[in-house]
Amino acid sequence: MAEESEKRFDTLKIHAGYDPKHHNYASQVPIYQTVAFGFGDSERAERLVNFKEKGFSYTRVGNPTTAVLEQRIADLDGASEAVAVGSGMAAVSYTLLNLAEGGGRIISASNIYGSSFDEFRTLFPKFGVHFDFIDDINDRSQVAAAIKDDTKAIFVESVTNPDTAVTNVEALAKLAHENGVPLVVDNTFPTPYLFNPIRYGADIVVYSSTKGISGHGEVVSGLIVDAGKFDYGNGKFKQFEEKEFVLGNEGESVERSFVEAFGTKAFAARIRVKYLRLFGAVLSPFDAYFVLLGIETLSERLAKQVASAVKIARFLEGHPHVTSVHYSGLPDHPQHELVNRYFPRGVGAIFAFDIDGTEAQTKKILDSVKIFSYLPNVGDARSLIVNPGRTTHREIPSANRQKSGLTNTLIRLSIGLEDADDLIGDLDQALNKAFE
Ligand SMILES: Cc1ncc(COP(=O)(O)O)c(C=O)c1O
Incomplete structure (x- = not known):
């Protein structure tokens, strides 16, 4: 039109x-x-x-x-x-x-x-x-x-x-x-x-x-x-x-x-x-x-969710037990130039991180979060957490998973509309439980 x-x-x-x-x-x-x-x-x-x-x-x-x-x-x-x-x-x-x-x-x-x-x-x-x-x-x-x-x-x-x-x-x-x-x-x-x-x-x-x-x-x-x-x-x-x-x-x-x-x-x-x-x-x-x-609320939701995602990704980057944060929205990401060109409003509110622990410790994190919901979805007003290697991406053969860093310890987050500091606190206490 x-x-x-x-x-x-x-x-x-x-x-x-x-x-x-x-x-x-x-x-x-x-x-x-x-x-x-x-x-x-x-x-x-x-x-x-x-x-x-x-x-x-x-x-x-x-x-x-x-x-x-x-x-x-x-x-x-x-x-x-x-x-x-x-x-x-x-x-x-x-x-x-x-x-x-x-x-x-x-x-x-x-x-x-x-x-x-x-x-x-x-x-x-x-x-x-x-x-x-x-x-x-x-x-x-x-x-x-x-x-x-x-x-x-x-x-x-x-x-x-x-x-x-x-x-x-x-x-x-x-x-x-x-x-x-x-x-x-x-x-x-x-x-x-x-x-x-x-x-x-x-x-x-x-x-x-x-x-x-x-x-x-x-x-x-x-x-x-x-x-x-x-x-x-x-x-x-x-x-x-x-x-x-x-x-x-x-x-x-x-x-x-x-x-x-x-x-x-x-x-x-x-x-x-x-x-x-x-x-x-x-x-x-x-x-x-x-x-x-x-x-009707797409822009408002995404703008807040992206800002929270960046804040949470930065917290995870600095965490002693987090080995990698897979989020092209961070300034030191190798694709940063492409992201800047295509995504002036941010790349999204979904990203993943890996830990220097075992699969049992990943499970402990999933079982310990109190605000994040453990389920196979993304893009909700609620924050969501999942271990994709065992759930949403189970169908991908392990050779392919390895190529894209999709280990069984990897955790995916979809950031919702809750307070970002509360979400950081939730992840922090869950990580502490897994590594205590
Ligand atoms: C990128 C992408 N495409 C397609 C689908 C399938 O969507 P639906 O669950 O609505 O069938 C999903 C589901 O997670 C997805 O993440």
Whole structure:
């Protein structure tokens, strides 16, 4: 929206995608808790089911509450369109299948979220989609050497979990485009407040909005955001160029392909029409409302959480039993220049540290904290603690874990909204118990 793009982030996070005059002037976005919507008349029904008119007929394909969320995230990311789905994993899976369906290869960083890695390594190959994993995704020559004729996309996380390594999105977007493939960025950790991948050339952004975007640990959800600039008619993506029965009427000359019907906006359209409509991992309107509520305070939450994270990371750096703090937000981190360039508001509130002790001592820390909650999530208003090697990243083979310093003594923190000094006190007493 031209007029929306002139507004700043904090205005968009409250207002984008919602016009109260179309909703009885309700101040808050109403929850349309309904399965279906009347067609009105038979001619409108035809236009709606052929996707020739925008509107709502069935909540699995679209819903007015969810549509506000989709437009809001698209505006925050400077994108053309977004599709909300039932989880972050659904966002990752649908995006990559939409690109490589029917067979092909995807280049991915090897240092990614455990379930994504497990899916790429063990499940996608069963659908004919194979992955080339790159250890150093910022090494252009390694990535370039992996590009083959049937490569369909490059997939990265903007900030990795749990070691907060930062990806050089602009350089990778350039390389991807030189080779006719889109760049997909999982931007879950920074959220749109800390980083905008589309500004640096990414074509598709995916989120687990279960995390910092919603921010209160109460809703599983995912978002697929399409910059709307990539040409899927470049000959590499057959599925975007074949005539689709669903976009016309069988046997009539009006049958169209996704590229013909939607041009450079074909990606998001195809996610909705093929994946959401047919695979069906839809987000409920009630859950979409929760995500919208979370977005209203995104900047305020992240600003405080990042400041606390830096303070806590500094405390840990100075602790005699902490051997390393994995946090690219610290000024002496080797990626500091890249962080300064891409993340002027900070790199995030999630980081990890290691101790000079045993796994039993790590367990003692986990069992001794009183404010931190020990659970497998991030991006909550509450501070969270976990041992990723034994839980969230268990699926990653040990050889890969070793390469990224993911030991069984490593502890990941997700800093919430509590007082930073209380959190430091909590970690201090837990470390003291473990080493007494
Ligand atoms: C970077 C990243 N991507 C995707 C996911 C999957 O999200 P969800 O749990 O909403 O399916 C996660 C979950 O932790 C994640 O950390």
